[in-house]
Amino acid sequence: MKSTSNLAAVLLCVTVLLVVGCRKDSAKMESDPTSPQSASDAASVADVPASTRSTDRAPDADRSPPDPPADAAPESSAEPAPPAVAVDEPQLDPAELHQAALAALxxxxxxxxxTFARQARSAAADDPQSAFLMARVLAERNRFPEAVKMLDDLLVELPDARLPIYGQTAxxxxxxxxxxxxxxxxxxxxxxxxxxSMAQRTLAQLLLRRGRRLEAATYLRQLCQSGVVEPSNLRSLLRLAxxxxxxAQSDDLEPIGPLGQARFEISQGGWEDALQTLKRADANDPDLDALVGRIQAQLHVQGQDNEALTRWAQSALPTPSDTSDYWFAIATHHADQGEHQEAVRCLCKAISHDPTDEASYRMMVRSFSALGLEDRAAEASRxxxxxxxxxxxxxQMASDPDIDVDAVSRLAELLDQLKRPLEALAWRTVRVAMERSRGTLSAQDASQxxxxxxxxxxxxxxxxxTDPTEAFNSFLCREHDGTNAER
Incomplete structure (x- = not known):
């Protein structure tokens, strides 16, 4: 059995092997003039789940037919043989082979x-560092199932390395x-x-791609609290629906599954396309059904298919209380039936979970006016x-990479008015980073x-x-929040 000191050394090397692949991505991020991390002293390097790759869509090569069964083992000869090391090259010990393999990567x-990783495995078959190295190399060659299995197998021997292993294999x-x-x-x-923060960011990105944007917002707000959120993440927080x-057309947000695809189609103005996407999917998924309701409500507001929203409301699936799509849709139905008190109650639930939902606030204006509550209608309109x-x-920021610094300042001011202070501060960090990168702010002034x-x-x-939204909405939603009421 390995001694404690040996295990500690192995864990350190494991982390290095997993982190080293991040260097190029990290350098790119730090050079991004719009990244708040490039100017913030809050950036963290102590994240456990170090990753060697992004969680973007799999490369084209990985969509080719799988390797033959004989290629299941990393040392298999079924894969075309890599270039051999020159005969006159000196023989390397395992540590030198590791360094040579990393340099080649x-x-x-x-x-x-x-070639170097296979030689290292042959020289030290039971060495965890060699296994980590081979897993990285296999992943670079798009042999992900083998890479994941190799690291999972190591968990038996190195349970203390589970967090970096989980991060990489995820x-x-x-x-x-x-x-x-x-x-x-x-x-x-x-x-x-x-x-x-690295796990928060990658999980949020995965949830965004899957169309589960409210869940993603939880982790993006945590990044705001840490001060390490990126501009693209901040834009996702501006509109959650x-x-x-x-x-939506970027690789980072390439949609996954019917919910992600439907939200992508809505972003392109294809409400009818999104509806058809959801109808072809699992009819028993309450999240999908809730988005169907939002689409039907939107089409109803536009004067299309006035009966579809009623049919949806009569057969809507039970849904979690944090599904703002459902609450907006059912509120629209109540308002259409003249049930404005109930509509306001449902709209208060919608905005409590999604304070970026412009449509819910506009529907509030209609219902408050019908109830004769003109002061609340005016505030909802504002x-x-x-x-x-x-x-x-x-x-504008999403479509134009040359972001207007003044627009960033205006956005921060708007977020302050909307009582979203951490987002506002994060955008002010973005502005400082932009001004520093463009030479309009000195290093000393930027640091201050x-x-x-x-x-x-x-x-x-x-x-x-940090979360004044509830107090902010109390004026609109007092006596209407329905916290203990049934639907």
Whole structure:
């Protein structure tokens, strides 16, 4: 059995092997002039689930037919033989083979990396470091199932390495399309290390792609609290019902499954297309049914198929209380029936879970006016206009990579008015990073600005002022929240 000191050394090397593949991605992120991390002193390097790959769509090569069965073992000869090491090259010991393989990986030469990794495995078959290295090389060659199995097998010997292993294998599972398994591993990491920002970010991205945007928002807001959120993540928080059109076309948000695909189609203006996508999917999924309701409500507001919303409301599936799609749709139905008191109750539930839902606030204006509550109608209208402006700026930012610095400032001010202070502070960090990268702000001034933003953020966290939405909505929703009421 390995001694404690040996195991510690192995764990350190394991982490290095998993982290080293992130260097190129990290360098790219740090060079991004719009990334708040490039200017923030809050960026963390201590995240446990270090990853060697992004969770983007699997590369084209991975969609080819699987390797023959004989290729199941990493050392199999079924794969075309990689270039052999020159005969006159000196024989390397395992540590030197590791370094040579890593260097080959960083240079993009996966064939040569495979040669060195296979030699290291042959020289030390029971060495965990060699197994980690071979898993990385296999993943680079799009042999993800073998890579995942190799690391999973190591968990028996190295249970203390489960968090970095979970982080890496979760990324590979996403690339294989095994999304449920990947999600479980990300959640396992966050259960043990709740503030692991890398796991928060990758899980949020996966949930966004799957169309579960309210769940994703939970993790994106946690990133705001940590001060390490990126502009693309911040834009997702501006509108939760569906993404901005340009963002939805990016590789990072490529839709997964019918819910993700439907929200993508809505972002492109294809409400009818989204409806057909959902109708072809599992009819027993309450989340899908809730989005059907939102679409029917939207089409009803536009004067199309007035009976469809009624039919949906009469047969709607029971749904979790945090499904804002459902509450908006059922509120629209109540308002159409003249039941404005009930409509307001449902709309209050909708905005409590999705404070970015412009449509719910506009529906509130109609119902409050019908109830003779003109002061509340005016306030709902004001908020709807503020939210609409944030959507407009977000859409512009998503479609134009040359972000207007003044637009960032206007957005932060709007978010302050909407009582979303952590988002506002995050966008101010983005502005500082942009000004620094464009040479309009000195390094000293940028450092001072970031320090002030971080002090403000920490002060809000310590004073429990981070989620003032409930108090913000209390004027509109008093006597209408229906917290203890049945549907």
């Amino acid at each position: 960083e240079s993009g030469d996966s064939d040569r990396a495979f 990324d590979w599972l996403v690339l294989q399309g095994r999304y449920d398994e990947a999600e479980k591993r990300y959640r396992a990491i966050l259960k043990e290390v709740p503030d692991a 569906y993404p901005f059109a340009a963002d 908020r709807a206009e503020l939210i609409a402006k944030t959507h407009q700026i977000g859409e 600005a970031i320090a002030k933003i971080n002090r403000d953020r920490l002060q809000r966290l310590q004073s429990d002022l």
